[in-house]
Amino acid sequence: MSFGLSIHAEKISQQFATGLMPIRDLSFICAPGEFIALLGPSGCGKSTLLRMIAGLRKPSSGTLAVGQEQGASEKRVSYVFQEAYLLPWRKVLENVTLPLELLGASRVEREFKARTVLERVGLIDFESYYPSELSGGMKMRVSLARSLVTEPQLLLLDEPFAALDEVTRLKLDQELRDLWLEAKMTVVFVTHSISEAAFLADRIVMLSKKTSGIAQELTNPLPRERSFATRADSRFTELTQQLFSQFQELEA
Numbered sequence: 001m002s003f004g005l006s007i008h009a010e011k012i013s014q015q016f017a018t019g020l021m022p023i024r025d026l027s028f029i030c031a032p033g034e035f036i037a038l039l040g041p042s043g044c045g046k047s048t049l050l051r052m053i054a055g056l057r058k059p060s061s062g063t064l065a066v067g068q069e070q071g072a073s074e075k076r077v078s079y080v081f082q083e084a085y086l087l088p089w090r091k092v093l094e095n096v097t098l099p100l101e102l103l104g105a106s107r108v109e110r111e112f113k114a115r116t117v118l119e120r121v122g123l124i125d126f127e128s129y130y131p132s133e134l135s136g137g138m139k140m141r142v143s144l145a146r147s148l149v150t151e152p153q154l155l156l157l158d159e160p161f162a163a164l165d166e167v168t169r170l171k172l173d174q175e176l177r178d179l180w181l182e183a184k185m186t187v188v189f190v191t192h193s194i195s196e197a198a199f200l201a202d203r204i205v206m207l208s209k210k211t212s213g214i215a216q217e218l219t220n221p222l223p224r225e226r227s228f229a230t231r232a233d234s235r236f237t238e239l240t241q242q243l244f245s246q247f248q249e250l251e252a
């Protein structure tokens with residue numbers, strides 16, 4: 001059995017009290033362990049869809065099943081926001097141990113697991129720092145570490161690196177892809193950056209504001225291992241151009 005959770009969405013819709021329906025009769029399947037990017041212009045419903053997948057909002061209609069193969073057993077889902085949302089009065093280590101504290105893990109287990117993920121995101125030397133003493137990129141790494149400490153089977157990220165400078169963003173994209181190759185969890189990554197989606201994902205699901213559904217689904221032809229050289233690969237260029245022309249049609 002694969003570690004990652006599957007997602008089965010069948011004709012799901014989300015209608016708000018205002019009457020707006022940014023997601024309408026949308027269907028898609030995500031296989032266990034897949035890395036998917038949800039791409040689309042601002043306001044097309046990416047966050048709305050991600051929140052439904054996370055179980056934070058129920059679809060107004062349709063069926064949505066996460067990890068149905070795993071039955072009723074424990075399903076570990078983590079959610080990463082655009083802002084790091086760290087607790088300013090807690091040191092880095094204590095921010096990362098928080099989800100385990102909520103699960104009732106022992107102090108020894110909490111700190112061992114937190115240090116393992118902090119090592120993984122390159123912040124082991126900063127465990128005693130307060131969030132105010134970190135850069136934006138470091139805060140986001142702490143946020144990522146906190147989301148990984150519970151060893152999620154499904155990791156949902158909503159434009160997590162959008163507020164960072166470009167070089168930091170490229171580095172974190174690389175780190176996230178490498179982490180995923182190791183951990184084999186399912187990842188759904190929301191972005192409005194075409195190149196970020198093309199670099200990160202195995203499959204890109206483009207949402208349309210016009211139809212409130214999926215405009216296009218593309219399988220990424222790039223090899224599983226990605227690096228800085230990937231961005232110079234002709235397949236990367238072709239993919240981004242294809243996505244760009246689709247994007248322009250959506251905006252037209």
Ligand SMILES: Nc1ncnc2c1ncn2[C@@H]1O[C@H](COP(=O)(O)OP(=O)(O)OP(=O)(O)O)[C@@H](O)[C@H]1O
Nearest residue numbers: 016018020022041042043044045046047048049192
């Ligand atoms: N709770 C809500 N009540 C009413 N309308 C909402 C609510 N949440 C979102 N919307 C509307 O639904 C639409 C989709 O919003 P959503 O946040 O999902 O878009 P998005 O694709 O994530 O955009 P962005 O890239 O700017 O984050 C928008 O028009 C938004 O105003």
Ligand SMILES: [Mg+2]
Nearest residue numbers: 046047048158
């Ligand atoms: Mg959003």
